[in-house]
Amino acid sequence: MGDPGAEFVLLCNFEAERAWGTGAVGLPAIPSMTAARPALAMEELGVCLAAQGDELLLGRPLDASFRAYLRSAGIAAPAGITVEGPGIVETADRVPSDARALARLRAAAERGAYLLPMGSTEQTRQIATLTGLRYAAAEPAVAARVNSKIYARRLVEEVGLQAVPGVCCESVEDLAMALAIEPFEPLIVKDAYGVSGRGLMRLDSPARARRLLEMVRRRAQRTGDDRLHVVVERFLPKMCDLFYQFTVARDGTVALDTVLETLLDDGVPQGNTARSPWADKHRAEIEECAVRIGRQVHRDGYHGVVGVDALCGADGTLYPVLEINARLNLPTYQLPVMQDRHASGLTYALSRQYTLRLRHAPSFEHLHTSLSPALTPDPDGAHAVLSCFAPLNALAEQARDGRTFPGRLYTAMFAPDPDSLARLELRMRHSLYALTGERHPNKLGATPCMTP
Template sequence: MENGFNLISLITTERSKGTIVWLCNIGAEKYWSNLSAGVVNRQEDIAVNRMEEMNLLICREQDIIILREMPDEDYLSNLRKMGFSIPTILSPENADLLTPISELVLRDEGLLNKLKEAAEKNNDLYFNPYGVTHLEEEIAQKTGMRIMGAPSHINAKINDKIFNREISEKLGLTVCEGRVCNSADEIREEYDKLTNSKPFFSKVIIKEPKGASGKGLYIVDSKEKLESSLRMIARFSRGRTDSKWLVEGWYNKKGDINYQIYVSPDGEVDVFSIKEQLLRDTVYIGSKMPPELEQRVLDSYMEYGQKIGRYLYETGFTGVAGIDSIITEQDVCIPIIEINGRFTLSTYISFVNQILKDKKILSRYFRLTPEKTVNYTDICSKLENEGLLINSDNKEGIFVYTSGTLPYKLHEGTDGSVGRVFTLIVSDSWENVNVLNSKLEKIMEAYSK
């Protein structure tokens, strides 16, 4: 099947074929970049690492998923009730909640042997990580699993915002006003140009090439903020002479649009899951599916995805990529704000309508800082008592789709109780989705100090 391997087909129309070994190695970006991580909150990192559970939303029964901890039993039971398939779940021995999952796998000879045995017994077994770094390549080499996705050095190149801008320019796509800067003086010069020349921008954004999840982005709306941002940039770049930054105008937007593409090993491009994203400043907090966009706009995104996918294939890229774009207040589409040459949080919810069947869906993410710890059952019980928990029969209500991200226990050396809750708000109408969302927000407020 390798030459004809198509991930999208396998998780949609050909679900009985082959076996996929899933590994949600969130944080892969740090292996593609030598930028400083800055201040680290260990409790936040635990919640981020446990987002691996959302990978279960796209698994098939015959698949294998590697998770650092077994999920909450109530959570697995609810997934089954909703109609999701639960694969074989493997966990590394002596797993902690902070070490990157791929490092844990490589330390566990017993787990590596299990994966090697599975690969030897099954010619149609494929290793599909969230992102490919040298660690996943080493896992594949030690186990004999066929890794699906571009080599690590290609992924590092694709996940570079400056390279993303170059792709747009080469393909003749509209780009943001701005340029690549090589020094603090050039950043100051571009800031002055963007804020004092037509079109006038009230804000400017400075981007580190390989920042991810809202990190490495500096929104500047004054000279004072510019100088403080430059001091921070200088501290994190630590005097490196090869540093570059992308400086662009900040647009007022009608919409933040994410679209996903899959580039198969033979170069076939699938464009899937066009979503309206909800952002707070530059941080993702949810998605709207399907998007309320005119058909001509949806068609244009299909064309952009095909064009970008073919270009990426020529560079050596295969696998899933998530592309962020914007539509400005002037109805101008900027097709590439950035490309993530890997899975994104949005990828894992891209196929839920196979289960939920033509519903309106709003995904919402909340950061929780409760005074007392709270677990998956607590959250679901609260929603059920309020009449908001999803009904597995009519598929209406609020579905909590991770359990391990919740601040259900404190860990030695961590800073207080911090967690995240990921939900899908599901209904037949956007009006009811909005009502449910308002009620959910009020409930979530009670879990924040």
């Protein structure tokens, strides 16, 4: 990294937290494969980050019409290396047993290419070792440590940043003490390796806190294991959620990449805006925090991209670290397209995830036709870009006997001014209604913003 002419093989392993969390004991939960399929399909987002000459590892090939669309949108659709294997198995886990994929990767290694995973795990490190690809990421053990929310809370205390009131819990009794606050205040309990709303519980009453503690104690008695890996934090009224990304070079240099406002729907990220009033107000403070955090994680052995979730309290106080994501993040994949549009004068942008209820799996041609009012540039240049296609139909097998299935659509919208952006987002919603018959694909309205 740092070599502008370097060739990369991208591996977008969006389920890296599952690997890092192996052995960690979190909140009681029922595993669900329905959550895994869309996350695996999200690896297609790598098309937006890849440069000309890069390659992208995929569990299924890019749709030919989607590839043609990317090129028409000015996105360098990378060469795809399709890895054979079952649909519910991560691409990283399939590679070692796919001889054709290994041969392609070894050929890339002979050209001096790097393997760039979304998150560094033992599986991704093994792929680099098997193929001879140079490894453009920190070592897996370091990544696993830095990505823990327990690590993040302790780092905040160590470097003297403003912390959300709370504690780390590494045993059942730690949790009992954390929940025994008087008088009771609403709390958030988070798994050390939870992500995107998974492994998170809000406790609004003492009764709910007691029920959680009872469940955790019963599990500990059943398993004979008293360990726990969660953080408990006070629920704070807020103005907004923020996200910022910085890059830690191998020599420890820290560079702030972007500051965004995060759009949430029931605690789950649904998109980002940039240059919001709150992001602007706290940008200098965030840049200072990024340097302090970056220096600390570098001392602990990490280099690469870091994304941090932050919160702006109702009183205007910045809490600069809710969690540290020592990996590529969803906005990481959107930034190259945003920066390209910004350079052409489309300085306002909005990235959004829409969740659609579908009865049939639409082809990309049908999707493109349905959304053409938003995808076709206005006279002022305003237009939307589709970031990937596979997550839309990842759960299509559920569409039986008249049932619908949820599909994820990832978009980015660009315009020269906030009014134009608002009109564009409205056209996108009208187009989605024409596609699905639903007036509210999700709860959030249009939010004007500016790219960095």
